[in-house]
Amino acid sequence: MNPKKRRRLYFAAALVVAGMGGAVLVLGALKDNVLYFYSPSDVATKHVSPGVAFRIGGLVEKGSVSHGAHADVRFVVTDGRANVPVEFHGVLPDLFREGQGIVAMGAMNGTGTFDATEVLAKHDEKYMPPEVVDALKRSGRWKEGGT
Template sequence: MSLMSLKKTRRVQVIAMATVALVISTALIGYAMRDGINFFRSPSQVMEEPPAPNETFRIGGLVEEGSVVRGQGHEVRFSVTDGGASVPVVFSGVLPDLFSENQGMVGTGRYVNGVFEASEILAKHDETYMPKEVMDALKEQGVYQEATPGS
């Protein structure tokens, strides 16, 4: 073999190895992130197309007035609504201090047998903040109005 064809062969081998390494690393990153990506759904979307019981996702909306029921220990049951639909939620744990009725919340968990079993609940962090996904879902249902300055 000549020196030129040896260089070409070596270059092709290096490119092939780099391509294989890139494909393997992309597959490993995707496999590692498979449980780390949680899609957001509004209560209306959950009721229209209920997700599989093994799918972890985020749900957001307003805590429905009069729906908060505290059970034994740290168990809390309530409903989250976007004005178009309500989804019952059960959560075992300590709720955030700012959690209250008619306030925005986002929960992470699974929808099993018609109930969202939350593993985490997040509440708004001040009087004016609402997560973008929750705001968009409430606007879609005609429930959310922009706050006017000074009100």
């Protein structure tokens, strides 16, 4: 085997090993570390186990926001068909308002409440999280042009 061929062989072998290692890592990681997005209707029908992290999105129900001690806040996320109560300890985004679309990250606790670790609202008045738009369309609550 001449040196050139040998070098190509090393190169190919290194690529194959790296590729296989990478594929194992990536597939394992995708299996365990993907966050699903559910609308309140999905939560009602799919029985997500408590403690499994996911993202929930919808509108903040009007009149549902209440503040507790310290920086605790509770509100209800709705897509028009189903409601999910949410609890959050932290600073809400600057554009968190009742009636507006939000996406929250967290998990259900044992009592049917969503414990949010992070709440995201739209960046500006014109923008609605696309997942929320989609969830509202599915529940028939989406009005084109009006949020």
